[in-house]
Amino acid sequence: MITVLGGIVQARRSRPxxxxxxxxxxxxxxxxxxxxxxxxxxxxxxxxxxxxxxxxEDERTRDLSGVLFWVSFLTLAVFLVVVAADRGGYWWLLCLPAAVGWLLGAPAVVQDATLRRRDARGRPV
Known part of the structure; x- marks a missing residue:
């Protein structure tokens, strides 16, 4: 979660x-x-x-549905790590999908939370 917040703060700071x-x-x-x-x-x-x-000014928006989707993805990744830490043993294998989820979710949240020009489907133009 700290990575996501750091990315959002950095994106806001780097904006002219x-x-x-x-x-x-x-x-x-x-x-x-x-x-x-x-x-x-x-x-x-x-x-x-x-x-x-x-x-x-009116053309730049955030993709709120994308942000919510990827935040839930990151929450699931954190949950998998917590379960693995609690149970131990072979449960540590849950960290693999959690790592993939985190690697996909963190940049996606930053991309969707950044103000950009978007098409009708919410994709960056």
């Missing part, structure tokens, strides 16, 4: 904070002379970035 960058960039034209070509270029860049934010 576009609105904060635009906010900082919006303060720069006031520092430049009015006739400066750099001021016009910066203003055009800020305008284009704001347009991208507004247009793309």
């Amino acid at each position: 904070m576009t609105r904060e960058i635009v906010k900082q960039d919006a303060e720069l034209p006031a520092l430049l002379p009015e006739s400066s070509e750099a001021r016009q270029i910066l203003a055009a860049h800020i305008d284009a970035t704001v347009r991208k934010i507004v247009e793309g």
Whole structure:
């Protein structure tokens, strides 16, 4: 579970904070002379970035059903390890499917929890 939470936190941290960058960039034209070509270029860049934010904001979603499915998959993997630890003996063989479940489930949860453009079926575009 710690792996999944760490992946989600990392995915959120690595996302560029576009609105904060635009906010900082919006303060720069006031520092430049009015006739400066750099001021016009910066203003055009800020305008284009704001347009991208507004247009793309509604298109990016999370796949909640996928997140719930894979979290239940991870829960089952943890349950198998707990049963194996409790019973011992040949029950330790349950750790093999648990490991496969964990290796499949952890990246899938991060993928489905990340904001992305998705098609009608919820698959990343």
